[in-house]
Amino acid sequence: METVRFAHMADGTRDDYALLDRLEEHFTDELPGRILEHLEKLEGSISGYKVSRLEHCLQSATRAHRAGESEELIIAALVHDIGDMIAPFSHSELAAAVLRPFVSEKTYWVIKHHGVFQMYYYAHHFGGDRHARDSYRGHQWFDDAVRFCECYDQNCFDPDYESEPLTFFAPMVHRLFRRENIRDFETDIRYGKKALA
Ligand SMILES: [Fe+2]
Numbered sequence: 001m002e003t004v005r006f007a008h009m010a011d012g013t014r015d016d017y018a019l020l021d022r023l024e025e026h027f028t029d030e031l032p033g034r035i036l037e038h039l040e041k042l043e044g045s046i047s048g049y050k051v052s053r054l055e056h057c058l059q060s061a062t063r064a065h066r067a068g069e070s071e072e073l074i075i076a077a078l079v080h081d082i083g084d085m086i087a088p089f090s091h092s093e094l095a096a097a098v099l100r101p102f103v104s105e106k107t108y109w110v111i112k113h114h115g116v117f118q119m120y121y122y123a124h125h126f127g128g129d130r131h132a133r134d135s136y137r138g139h140q141w142f143d144d145a146v147r148f149c150e151c152y153d154q155n156c157f158d159p160d161y162e163s164e165p166l167t168f169f170a171p172m173v174h175r176l177f178r179r180e181n182i183r184d185f186e187t188d189i190r191y192g193k194k195a196l197a
């Protein structure tokens, strides 16, 4: 396999970085497939609920779909707990970071804060503050986060609900996580592109 010649990035040439750029494009084009693979791994995540974490996510996305939500929100619902495996103490932020280049600021904000808003349903049972979300009251997307948790999170642990399978959402995942959809904010990849322009 072709590689760069440098051992320290500081010694890289334009040709080295052009090679990396080509390889990176190919790699990032495979992002939707990796997201779907990662979602499958949620099958073996947190136990104790009546449904697996994957089923919870499918239920969330299915409810969003059946309610006529935008494709962006449906896929945000699908991946909202994708961080459970490797970010159990900050899973909302991880999911939000995965989505951020491809979704609106509003969807990003709702997913980033869904963990705090979700506390409303359980935190008081062990001495926590179920009203922790109130610190965001007055924020323009406060009601959207409340609604997301009410309609597409707290109610998605039902073993009798008939969710669509992951394959149903796969085409939507492929449509959303595309390079062409990257929004105009400062991403690592954008810095790279500017350097080669
Ligand atoms: Fe969550």
Ligand SMILES: [Fe+2]
Pocket: 056, 080, 081, 153
């Ligand atoms: Fe959830």
